[in-house]
Amino acid sequence: MSWLDEVNFNRDGLVAATAQDHHTGRILMQAWMNREALALTAKEQQAVYWSRSRGKLWRKGESSGHVQKLHELRLDCDGDSILLVVEQLGGIACHTGRESCFYRKLTEEGQWLTTDGVLKSPDAIYGAFSEQADKSGNSDNG
Amino acid sequence: MSWLDEVNFNRDGLVAATAQDHHTGRILMQAWMNREALALTAKEQQAVYWSRSRGKLWRKGESSGHVQKLHELRLDCDGDSILLVVEQLGGIACHTGRESCFYRKLTEEGQWLTTDGVLKSPDAIYGAFSEQADKSGNSDNG
Numbered sequence: 001m002s003w004l005d006e007v008n009f010n011r012d013g014l015v016a017a018t019a020q021d022h023h024t025g026r027i028l029m030q031a032w033m034n035r036e037a038l039a040l041t042a043k044e045q046q047a048v049y050w051s052r053s054r055g056k057l058w059r060k061g062e063s064s065g066h067v068q069k070l071h072e073l074r075l076d077c078d079g080d081s082i083l084l085v086v087e088q089l090g091g092i093a094c095h096t097g098r099e100s101c102f103y104r105k106l107t108e109e110g111q112w113l114t115t116d117g118v119l120k121s122p123d124a125i126y127g128a129f130s131e132q133a134d135k136s137g138n139s140d141n142g
Numbered sequence: 143m144s145w146l147d148e149v150n151f152n153r154d155g156l157v158a159a160t161a162q163d164h165h166t167g168r169i170l171m172q173a174w175m176n177r178e179a180l181a182l183t184a185k186e187q188q189a190v191y192w193s194r195s196r197g198k199l200w201r202k203g204e205s206s207g208h209v210q211k212l213h214e215l216r217l218d219c220d221g222d223s224i225l226l227v228v229e230q231l232g233g234i235a236c237h238t239g240r241e242s243c244f245y246r247k248l249t250e251e252g253q254w255l256t257t258d259g260v261l262k263s264p265d266a267i268y269g270a271f272s273e274q275a276d277k278s279g280n281s282d283n284g
Binding site: 002003006016018020025026027029030042072073074075076077078081083094095096098101102103104105106110111112 | 144145158160167171172184216217218219220225237238243245246248252253254
């Protein structure tokens with residue numbers, strides 16, 4: 001029995017995957033993996049997600065260079081959530097050019113306040129005229 | 143416009159919610175919230191999830207006492223993932239009696255290795271003859 005068989009993929013064949021920075025402990029992003037993406041993540045020792053918007057495998061950093069080198073892969077108690085502890089190359093995980101995708105914080109007044117600055121503009125990361133393939137990677141709400 | 147309108151709930155009306163320990167930075171668990179659970183979490187300043195298995199609101203700690211006091215609520219770039227930075231009462235988030243639900247780590251040999259010990263037995267937490275309502279809370283793969 002493979003370790004992959006112990007993972008409970010949902011009806012879409014996906015499992016939630018959260019990336020945490022190995023050095024800072026910060027939560028960088030939350031995306032999705034199918035069985036192949038998870039197998040490749042372990043094999044290549046870098047984060048490979050499933051892009052729901054593009055319907056294909058998404059090697060994190062494939063267009064940005066912001067690869068997530070795998071430090072540790074963890075599974076939760078009911079097997080339907082994966083935690084990746086990673087080294088975030090470039091120090092930027094978010095397509096907006098920020099360290100973390102979780103750059104908004106709820107204030108007491110009930111507003112989402114942006115607490116993180118842009119470290120590098122998306123244009124500089126992806127090229128102003130590029131397809132920004134990686135940029136759309138985590139913006140897949142479908 | 144409410145801050146809740148900026149959250150992208152999925153077709154089931156849910157958003158992924160990940161809890162991180164405020165003190166240790168450890169990822170404690172990943173569960174789900176509907177709009178009401180998220181609103182209550184902000185209002186009551188403690189984690190309220192939606193239990194998919196039981197089909198009802200689940201105030202974390204309602205039967206275990208392991209309440210998660212809210213320190214910070216964050217939203218990701220595409221609005222479909224919530225991060226809760228919490229104070230974990232009792233130091234136990236998992237229904238197995240461990241600090242974190244992510245207590246298994248993938249070894250180089252391709253096995254899920256349990257790295258965390260049980261801090262308190264589930265029987266001691268929930269009572270041997272209880273309904274263990276909270277216990278089943280994060281075991282909802284449905």
